[in-house]
Amino acid sequence: MATPQLTKNQTMVMDALSHSEGPLSAYTILDKLRDQGFRAPLQVYRALDKLLEYGLVHRLESLNAFVACTCPHEHEHDHGVTAFTICEGCGQVTEFHDIAIEQRLSALTRAQNFKTEKTTIEIRGHCQSCA
Amino acid sequence: MATPQLTKNQTMVMDALSHSEGPLSAYTILDKLRDQGFRAPLQVYRALDKLLEYGLVHRLESLNAFVACTCPHEHEHDHGVTAFTICEGCGQVTEFHDIAIEQRLSALTRAQNFKTEKTTIEIRGHCQSCA
DNA sequence: TCGCACACGTTATAGCATAACGCAATTGAT
């Protein structure tokens, strides 16, 4: 998924996520952007849909929230299975990728003839500082 | 977590999930149980909280829905990391457990001194029949 | 008998997400 030039709304939502310490809900993003003209949830959700499509943002299913992608590589190619640790204490989210996990899941799904489209791996717990 | 005798409400919610083909949202369960006296979401959520605690039910984060546990073994002990394939076509959910995945995730989290409390693995896609 | 824990019932509210409408700007043929 090549990343086209972002629109004004997409840029504002992306900036909000990039500059945030942790994940943000769509409504929290809306509140942050009210000063800049945002008025309705759909403005946020539509921007998020595109950013997710471009791979610039990830959705955390267990939080109903969103984070900017922290992959080191550029977003020119699919980045395979993405996993997250999520600290319940400080809210810190760490994105990681592991080829062994990916291969193992691939073998397991192939065994049941299941065609994978999206894989969610989220690990809730406490980080080193909050343990 | 030993499983005590279930209360009336817990039993009704458990039965609804057990007899369902696929995952059910809390509000869908509520609708199914209105005839049997259920009136409010909290009756469902409170029962679900207990069933989750006892390990009889799993929550699917990516669907905001719940399924009965299909583990073969009895629910006398923790059943480690649980993973699911979820078919977007027919809604079929398959629960599985894999020690290799569990060990690999354990190694990865230990490397960042992260203390895991709950792991979510959900694979969305299409099953053999719906491919 | 008192105090406590627990399940339950009810009303209200909070939080997350999308439907449906219309308008404007862009693009890319014809």
Added chain:
DNA sequence: ATCAATTGCGTTATGCTATAACGTGTGCGA
């Protein structure tokens, strides 16, 4: 230039998911 299709945007309304807060009743051990 003109038309049609696509895309983004703004707005209102609605629907789905989850919890707060309050009160009741019951069982059980101190």
